[in-house]
Amino acid sequence: MPKPTSTRFTPPRFTHTHSPGTNKHQGLVLRAQLNKPNTHTNPYVLTSLLNLYAKCDLLDHARSVFDEMRCPNTVSWTALITAYMNAGRVREAVAVARDAFASGMRPDSFTAVRVLTACARVADLGTGEVVWRAAQEEGVAGSVFVATAAVDMYVKCGEMSRAREVFDKMPEKDAVAWGAMVGGYASNGHPQETLELFFAMQTQGVKPDCYTVVGSLSACTRLGALDMGRQAVRTMDWDEFLDNPVLGTALIDMYAKCGSTGEAVVFQQMRKRDIVVWNAMILGLGLTGHGKIGFALVGQMEKSGTKLNDNTFISILCNCTHTGLVKDGRRYFHNMTQLYNITPRIEHYGCMVDLLSRAGLLQEAHQLIDDMPMQANAVVWGALLGGCKIHRDAELAEHVLKQLILLEPRNSGNYVMLSNIYSNSNRWEDAAKLRSDMKVNGVEKVRAYSWVEFSGKVHEFRVGDKSHPHMDQIYQKLDELGMEMKTMGYKPTTDVVMFDVEDEEKEHTLVYHSEKLAIAFCLLTTQPGEVIRVTKNLRVCTDCHTVIKLISRITHREIIVRDNNRFHCFKDGCCSCNDYW
């Protein structure tokens, strides 16, 4: 470090090889050396020192230097904000920024980026918009750094159309800018837009990097779009997936949730595995009906020296649920708190309620909800409702649905199920009251539809929709299959209407539910032996589930159906969900 020989302060040069400890020490030495008369009032010296402290994570020192300044300039305000950010005190960083603006500071591009980033982290839309406007007034909004930070700020505040506006107006876009927008669509639940943009960036000659690939993979996961996922994979060097655990996780998750466990073996080849990769793999194995391998992996994980965390236990408990291991689930839940010192979150309770409900231990599950240290949410009640459906407990289901309607007043499915329970026990007045509640609350029934990817296009199917060019053949195929199923003893399961959401669809339309139409279309358009993949916007209905199991046996096809809750892997007359979903 150069030793100051005069009152003029020369900031030391830092390289990344300096440890924070060394920097901290240098900062303190500097502070001592600067304690000479007439130096500490020099604003340049103070600002440089402030910058140094901010960099060295010495927030208190930075603050006291700042407080000594009579007229802090833009650079010194920015340094102070940075110091708060580096100390992880983001809310206070935003508060400092607001003070700065109130005092008349005008941001340069560095201030704008810092503050927009801070606003993004704490989702402070109000301050974020003030900064973005100021950046435009100061003429720094054209900077790709500033605009990208603004896009990300809008993204993190969930303001996707504003984010897109800023993005579209950017005079230049690099991979980071594309990444912010692609990732933004992905994290805000807009998988279609994610993929559109991911392909658009490529047609504009920007090569996807790992950030954009991660976003597009997570979009494919949501859509159940395995082929597009594979395409996204091909845009990157394979080694990157093996060396980058974030990419690897997105990939494993995509394969697992699109029902392609075979490809998820990439896990074994990965050279860098962090806790998130392990957790995703264990969960993925459970979801695809390979729970036993999942448990083996937990053992391997501990052997490898990776400590189990709270999310690992979600994967493990989820595994117990899908494998039906009540005793093991109870043991893990107990060990989690006693041996691993992990406090269960609502997600862990949710897993336990799910586990007990599936096993038919409905009262115990209900009791657990009552005993939980936090208020149950819709997921927890939904798990109990699942148990009521399987074990035909209409009385408890009524209670659960009332809770669900309170928690999810916009979810039409809950109203319809409860109304069906009322109709089934001739409680017409209750049913009518519920229908009118729905109207009052402006809740509209969501219509079911299913879709498949075929030769680069998405084909959509709905009950009663005859617009598809192959519809005649599709109906004919379903009728043929229906005949064969009857000889196998199949009867339409209309008695489950009590719980089914698509209530107005009686037996004759049951035969032509959207998922069945989609599967028939696939049988007509794909080669024998090829795996069939269908996605549905709502849950698969009970009758369809039975029928698809039979179709998988009759046609010797593996059929993978992704619904809005999970996916079902049908093979040889069985489903990977063990008939619970």
Added chain:
DNA sequence: GTAGGGTTAG
């Protein structure tokens, strides 16, 4: 001196 990413219970 400045910008973007993965798993997580119905």
